[in-house]
Amino acid sequence: MTKTYPFPNETVAAVLDRYYSGVQFSGGVVSGDNLPSDEEFSVKVAEYSEAKRIIGIKTKAGEIILARYPSWKQQNLQARFTELVDKVQGGEALTSQEQQEKDGIKAAWAWAKLVRAESDRLEADMNATPNWPV
Numbered sequence: 162m163t164k165t166y167p168f169p170n171e172t173v174a175a176v177l178d179r180y181y182s183g184v185q186f187s188g189g190v191v192s193g194d195n196l197p198s199d200e201e202f203s204v205k206v207a208e209y210s211e212a213k214r215i216i217g218i219k220t221k222a223g224e225i226i227l228a229r230y231p232s233w234k235q236q237n238l239q240a241r242f243t244e245l246v247d248k249v250q251g252g253e254a255l256t257s258q259e260q261q262e263k264d265g266i267k268a269a270w271a272w273a274k275l276v277r278a279e280s281d282r283l284e285a286d287m288n289a290t291p292n293w294p295v
Contacts, residue, residue: 163190163192164191165191166199166206172206174186245259
């Protein structure tokens, strides 16, 4: 049995690879014994497209965060924040410079949470236009 589906070849190949085994795809034609109906295949294309879109949004959010705060910097900020908290918990007061450092780290985290919130909003709304925090 052979069949063609009304989607770009790249999408057909990806959906077949992800959801169906024992099916061959070549030159825009799908062949095999148990080919999905047009309706079933359309549902799988929609699922695949949504998953691909969400991965794209998550990737973009990660790129935005890492552009401002690379992994090494995030680790250093986390370590420094721990030192400052330990100092306070040990009964010592922070100097004004240390308090500014702590506030700056908290502001960085607040900004990262804004980026993540925008990512979540975009994932939830298929028609949303990105409004990434700067």
